[in-house]
Amino acid sequence: MTFVGYLVDAVSLGALYALIAVSVGLVFGVLRQINLAQGEVMAFGAYSLWIMRALPSWLAILLCFGICVAGSLVLQVLVFRPLRGASALTTLIVTFGVSYGLEALWLVVFGPEGKPVSMLIKLNDTVVGGAIALRWITIVDIGTAAVLLIGLYVLLFRSSLGLRMRAVAEDFSIARIVGVRIDRVVTVAFVLCGASAAVVAVLETVQTPLVTTTLGLSLIVVALVGVVLGGLDHLARATAGGFIVGFVNSLLGSILPEQQLVFVTSLTFLFVVVVLVVRPAGLLAPRGAGAERV
Amino acid sequence: MRASLSGGGEEGARSSTALLDVADLRVTYGRSVAVGGVSLVVHEGEVVGLIGPNGAGKSSTLLAIMGAVRRSGGDVRLSGKRLSPSRPEEVARLGVALVPEGRHLFASMTVRENLELGRLARGDRSPRFDDREVGQLFPVTEEFRNQRAGLLSGGQQQQVAIARALLADPDLLLLDEPSLGLAPAAVTAVFSALEHIRQLGVAILLVEQRAEMTLEFCSRSYVMVGGRIRFEADRSTPIESVIVAYFGATSTAASEHER
Numbered sequence: 001m002t003f004v005g006y007l008v009d010a011v012s013l014g015a016l017y018a019l020i021a022v023s024v025g026l027v028f029g030v031l032r033q034i035n036l037a038q039g040e041v042m043a044f045g046a047y048s049l050w051i052m053r054a055l056p057s058w059l060a061i062l063l064c065f066g067i068c069v070a071g072s073l074v075l076q077v078l079v080f081r082p083l084r085g086a087s088a089l090t091t092l093i094v095t096f097g098v099s100y101g102l103e104a105l106w107l108v109v110f111g112p113e114g115k116p117v118s119m120l121i122k123l124n125d126t127v128v129g130g131a132i133a134l135r136w137i138t139i140v141d142i143g144t145a146a147v148l149l150i151g152l153y154v155l156l157f158r159s160s161l162g163l164r165m166r167a168v169a170e171d172f173s174i175a176r177i178v179g180v181r182i183d184r185v186v187t188v189a190f191v192l193c194g195a196s197a198a199v200v201a202v203l204e205t206v207q208t209p210l211v212t213t214t215l216g217l218s219l220i221v222v223a224l225v226g227v228v229l230g231g232l233d234h235l236a237r238a239t240a241g242g243f244i245v246g247f248v249n250s251l252l253g254s255i256l257p258e259q260q261l262v263f264v265t266s267l268t269f270l271f272v273v274v275v276l277v278v279r280p281a282g283l284l285a286p287r288g289a290g291a292e293r294v
Numbered sequence: 295m296r297a298s299l300s301g302g303g304e305e306g307a308r309s310s311t312a313l314l315d316v317a318d319l320r321v322t323y324g325r326s327v328a329v330g331g332v333s334l335v336v337h338e339g340e341v342v343g344l345i346g347p348n349g350a351g352k353s354s355t356l357l358a359i360m361g362a363v364r365r366s367g368g369d370v371r372l373s374g375k376r377l378s379p380s381r382p383e384e385v386a387r388l389g390v391a392l393v394p395e396g397r398h399l400f401a402s403m404t405v406r407e408n409l410e411l412g413r414l415a416r417g418d419r420s421p422r423f424d425d426r427e428v429g430q431l432f433p434v435t436e437e438f439r440n441q442r443a444g445l446l447s448g449g450q451q452q453q454v455a456i457a458r459a460l461l462a463d464p465d466l467l468l469l470d471e472p473s474l475g476l477a478p479a480a481v482t483a484v485f486s487a488l489e490h491i492r493q494l495g496v497a498i499l500l501v502e503q504r505a506e507m508t509l510e511f512c513s514r515s516y517v518m519v520g521g522r523i524r525f526e527a528d529r530s531t532p533i534e535s536v537i538v539a540y541f542g543a544t545s546t547a548a549s550e551h552e553r
Contacts, residue, residue, distance in 0.1 A: 163403075164414070171398065171400060173362060174394065175411075176383045177360060177383075178386060178412060178458065179383050179386035179387050179414040179415030180411070180414060
């Protein structure tokens with residue numbers, strides 16, 4: 001595989017991280033809460049695919065969507081609603097705790113060894129062999145992420161529901177005063193997060209057909225770093241930040257010699273630290289960033 | 295002349311035909327009392343002023359009517375129906391629109407989007423006016439339709455803010471210091487727009503610091519000092535007696551503040 005091949009792979013992984021980052025950005029936009037538990041919804045979805053391994057793939061994927069959306073809504077009610085009005089830092093810590101708790105729960109329920117899921121395994125076949133070694137899953141990753149992100153953009157900027165979501169993101173109290181039913185907007189945000197978690201669970205499981213307890217936290221922490229890098233306050237920039245960190249992470253993983261692979265995460269974080277020292281508002285924030293958020 | 299000290303007189307003024315009926319409203323922030331038992335009524339189509347010095351609790355009264363700040367006591371009814379103390383979105387949908395102090399448009403959105411959000415609270419009621427009438431009343435909303443609201447001048451933003459509230463087709467419009475920080479010409483424009491709104495039959499509760507202008511504009515005005523209504527005046531009330539109410543109680547307000 002050549003450098004071009006690595007680049008394509010990195011774009012594909014970046015696309016997955018963008019999907020995770022957009023979920024975190026969406027919840028932050030609407031509620032000013034940091035949703036670290038999103039990772040465990042993805043893990044929950046991935047485990048559900050293992051549980052449903054005997055079902056036809058299409059049915060398992062469909063059910064996985066329902067399961068992730070339900071999980072996301074349950075977390076909304078049990079964790080996020082009671083935290084309304086709390087500081088972003090509080091929500092970060094609480095959802096971090098929830099994530100660890102759920103990770104322990106997966107360990108108890110599913111055990112320490114990975115659970116194999118051989119769903120849609122053919123997507124790992126190569127489309128173009130040789131130097132680029134392009135796999136179907138890479139195309140599916142990039143295509144799915146692009147379609148979903150464009151769909152979200154259309155929802156936010158071309159629909160009445162999106163207008164209401166942007167209103168809540170810009171000014172929670174005034175949105176309520178003009179009559180935006182806040183609970184509906186929040187519900188929609190968490191439904192979208194659940195759906196995005198299902199997409200990531202499916203795509204991630206196809207690429208890495210072994211579901212482990214650390215799946216959620218390992219993805220969400222990197223995505224969160226991306227969100228902060230891009231700018232937590234702005235959905236498009238947060239998403240782009242998620243993409244960049246995923247991209248860098250993947251590229252480092254491909255080009256570093258094998259014995260130095262342990263440094264991938266450290267190097268990614270080093271990159272982020274340097275960026276944040278130079279530009280504390282985020283890599284992508286304009287100088288003297290304004291009030292706009294979504 | 296119907297100027298009476300508040301208290302018993304107000305109880306008498308409350309009647310079953312009241313559009314807005316606020317009884318013994320209280321708002322406290324921590325230990326400080328912002329609104330200490332306010333009772334007032336606004337009848338259908340009536341324009342009522344709420345004047346008083348800075349820190350009198352006027353804004354808190356409006357926000358508490360809307361359900362946007364927690365009430366620590368009292369009751370707010372619209373046409374006899376109790377308004378939610380904590381869900382401003384439902385209060386808005388029942389026909390109360392608030393133009394908050396400082397306008398608070400969605401700055402990153404266009405004027406058109408701001409107005410579209412205004413229409414949200416309208417619900418299924420058939421509006422008493424055409425949307426085009428609002429455009430004629432506030433030409434700014436047509437001229438800068440696709441402009442970001444945050445880029446407009448203060449006076450223009452105030453017009454958009456009032457238009458946004460009006461598009462909800464409210465029965466009651468709550469206005470918090472619409473003239474604050476505006477140039478004299480913009481103040482005149484705002485008040486002439488309010489005159490048109492009055493003619494549409496929308497009841498208005500107008501909070502202002504410009505006492506004389508408000509007394510002149512409203513059919514009745516409450517004078518609020520130190521979290522309480524001290525005085526009720528109408529157009530024929532001599533301004534001197536209002537000033538006496540202001541100053542007589544300002545010292546009280548100051549001492550309450552220091553506590």
